[in-house]
Amino acid sequence: xxKIILLALLINLPWLVSAQIANDSLEYRIRPDSAKTxxxxxxxxxxxxxxxxxxxxxxxxxxxxYGTQLEPQVxxxxxxxxxxxxxxxxxxxxGEEGIYKTYPLFSIKYQHKGxxxxxxxxxxxxxxxxxxxxxxxxxxxTNPVEYGTQLQITKPRLFxxxxxxxxxxxxxxxxxxxxLFAGGSADITLFKSDKAILSIPLQILAFHQGGxxxxxxxxxxxxxxxxxxxxxxxxxxxxxxxxxxxxxLVGYTDNSSTQLxxxxxxxxxxxxxxxxxxxxxxxxxxxxxxxxxSSAGMPLYQSVSYKIGNEGxxxxxxxxxxxxxxxxxxxxxxxxLDFRVEPVFDLGSNASKSFDFHHSLFLVxxxxxxxxxxx
Numbered sequence: 001x002x003k004i005i006l007l008a009l010l011i012n013l014p015w016l017v018s019a020q021i022a023n024d025s026l027e028y029r030i031r032p033d034s035a036k037t038x039x040x041x042x043x044x045x046x047x048x049x050x051x052x053x054x055x056x057x058x059x060x061x062x063x064x065x066y067g068t069q070l071e072p073q074v075x076x077x078x079x080x081x082x083x084x085x086x087x088x089x090x091x092x093x094x095g096e097e098g099i100y101k102t103y104p105l106f107s108i109k110y111q112h113k114g115x116x117x118x119x120x121x122x123x124x125x126x127x128x129x130x131x132x133x134x135x136x137x138x139x140x141x142t143n144p145v146e147y148g149t150q151l152q153i154t155k156p157r158l159f160x161x162x163x164x165x166x167x168x169x170x171x172x173x174x175x176x177x178x179x180l181f182a183g184g185s186a187d188i189t190l191f192k193s194d195k196a197i198l199s200i201p202l203q204i205l206a207f208h209q210g211g212x213x214x215x216x217x218x219x220x221x222x223x224x225x226x227x228x229x230x231x232x233x234x235x236x237x238x239x240x241x242x243x244x245x246x247x248x249l250v251g252y253t254d255n256s257s258t259q260l261x262x263x264x265x266x267x268x269x270x271x272x273x274x275x276x277x278x279x280x281x282x283x284x285x286x287x288x289x290x291x292x293x294s295s296a297g298m299p300l301y302q303s304v305s306y307k308i309g310n311e312g313x314x315x316x317x318x319x320x321x322x323x324x325x326x327x328x329x330x331x332x333x334x335x336x337l338d339f340r341v342e343p344v345f346d347l348g349s350n351a352s353k354s355f356d357f358h359h360s361l362f363l364v365x366x367x368x369x370x371x372x373x374x375x
Contacts, residue, residue, distance in 0.1 A: 021281065021326040023126040025336040026140060028366050030073070032111045034080035038374035043087070045071040048363040049141050055356045057346055058310050059318075060299040065141050067093040073105055075368070083109045085121075089145050103145040114158075118150040128161050129185050133250050133270060133287065134205055134225045136298040148180075157189035170211055177218060178211040181296065187231070196234045201248070203227040207295030219258035223295040226251045227270070239278050246272045252292050262304045262314050266291030280327035287320040300344065319347040338362040 028045045047069040055062040073087030089103040107120030124146030125139045146165040153160040161184055168179035183205035191198040203226060210220035229248035236242055250268040254261045268289030275282050292303050299306055300320070305313040326340045343357040 021283065021324055021340055022328070023129075023137065023140075025328055025330075025338050025364055026362060027123075027127055028071075029123055029127070030075055030083060030085055030107075030368075031109060031116060032079065032081050032083040033077055036077040036370075037080050039077050040371045040373075041075040041077070041368045042371055043071075043073040043075050043085070043368045044366065045073075046365040047071075047140075047144075050361040051138065051141065051358065052360075053358045055300075055344075055358070057300075057344075057356055058313050058315075059302065059305045059307060061307050065093070065138070066095065067091065067100070067141075069141075069144060071105065074371075081110055081112050083111075085109070091144065105145070114153055114155040116150075116152040116154070118152070120147065122146040122148055122150045122163055122165060123152070123161075124163070124165065128163065128183075129159075129187070130203055130205065131227055131248060131250070131270060132298045133268060133289070133292070133301040134203055134227055134294060135296045138298070139296065146181075157192065159185075159187040161185050168209075170214055172213040174211070174214045175216060177209045177214050177216050177221075179207070179209045182206050182208070194235070196232070199231045201227070201229055201231055201246075205296065219260070220256055221260070222255040222257075223261075223293070224253050224255055225294050225297065229270075241276045241278065244274050244276070246274075250289070250292065252294060254293070261293055262312075263291035263293060263316070266293060266303065268292045268301070268318075274324075280325055283324040283326075285320075285322040285324065287318065287322070289318045291316050292318065315348055317348060321345040321347055334365055334367040336362075336364040336366075338364070 026047070030043055049068070050066045052064045053060065053062045069089065069091045071087060071089050073085045076084045078084055085105065085107045087105040089105055091100045093100045105121045107118060110117045125143060126137055128135060148164040148166045150161070150163040163182070163184065165181040167181055168176065170176055170178045185201070185203045187199050187201050189197060189199045205225045207223045208221070227248045227250045229246065231244070231246045233242055233244035248270040250270055252266045254264045266289065268287060271286040273284050287301055289301065289303065292301065294302060301318065303314055303316055303318055305311065322342055322344050324340065324342045326338070328336070328338045331337050340360040341357065342359065343355070346356070
């Protein structure tokens with residue numbers, strides 16, 4: 001009965017309390033700018049993170065990610081519609097000697113009106129705006145750089161992000177298989193007024209592992225995840241700024257040549273309601289899934305465990321309630337604070353009695369400085 005009441009509240013009272021905490025302050029986009037044509041700029045993106053998992057269930061490990069990432073890039077605004085960038089990404093994990101990992105950053109970006117074409121380093125991970133069952137936001141830390149091609153459309157009533165991320169390149173001959181992600185997300189506004197916004201989000205992500213020049217005797221692997229639903233936000237003004245709801249039907253299918261996963265297809269329902277205020281955001285998320293797996297989603301939502309010592313454990317039905325609180329603030333121009341606490345309650349029949357939660361602290365500095373202007 002308690003579960004029925006909870007479900008009814010989440011569906012029928014969208015004015016109570018978006019699917020996930022907004023990641024706007026963590027995004028960083030460099031685009032052509034007609035006002036900067038002929039100029040050379042230095043771009044600085046400094047991302048500091050503390051993300052701690054106090055997890056004791058059978059599906060996700062408990063651990064801490066703590067460190068800083070720095071992306072200095074040189075940006076040449078070659079044309080009002082074209083920008084060329086080059087730089088480096090450095091990741092330093094606290095408690096470990098030296099730099100954990102570096103990535104070269106090269107990209108060329110064309111933009112005309114609301115359309116952008118990017119090749120090289122993508123505006124990846126959180127910039128794709130996937131929900132967590134499809135794409136884990138932790139990849140902003142662990143997989144910060146994506147390479148490939150991306151097409152984005154940004155208009156008042158439409159957002160589209162379509163991309164190909166070439167995750168693993170192989171050369172002849174190779175003892176590994178190539179890996180790639182391809183997919184896209186869209187948000188289509190159906191209705192917009194001074195107070196309310198109603199939109200339809202659509203998301204699809206495909207992971208493929210295989211190739212023809214490797215020496216691995218392994219079948220091709222193709223995993224597809226998708227989500228569709230609706231979002232509604234209503235502005236209040238004052239201390240309580242807005243209320244909103246964001247709800248999805250989520251799907252999974254294994255299209256591999258040889259089916260090796262525990263489940264070959266599955267689905268889920270992801271219901272969310274939230275309240276935004278000057279004191280932070282409060283969000284309630286309900287997840288109910290059957291045989292659901294994901295190539296890049298948060299392990300918490302999946303029906304098969306990859307937790308150390310518990311690999312392969314499965315629960316066909318997964319039912320979760322997640323309470324999220326987030327406080328996000330611009331401390332000074334270009335410097336952002338993002339604090340999150342997210343308790344997790346496992347409502348499944350095989351659920352452990354432990355109390356799980358994760359919390360995060362992000363500090364982000366992002367700014368451009370002009371180096372010189374072509375005469």
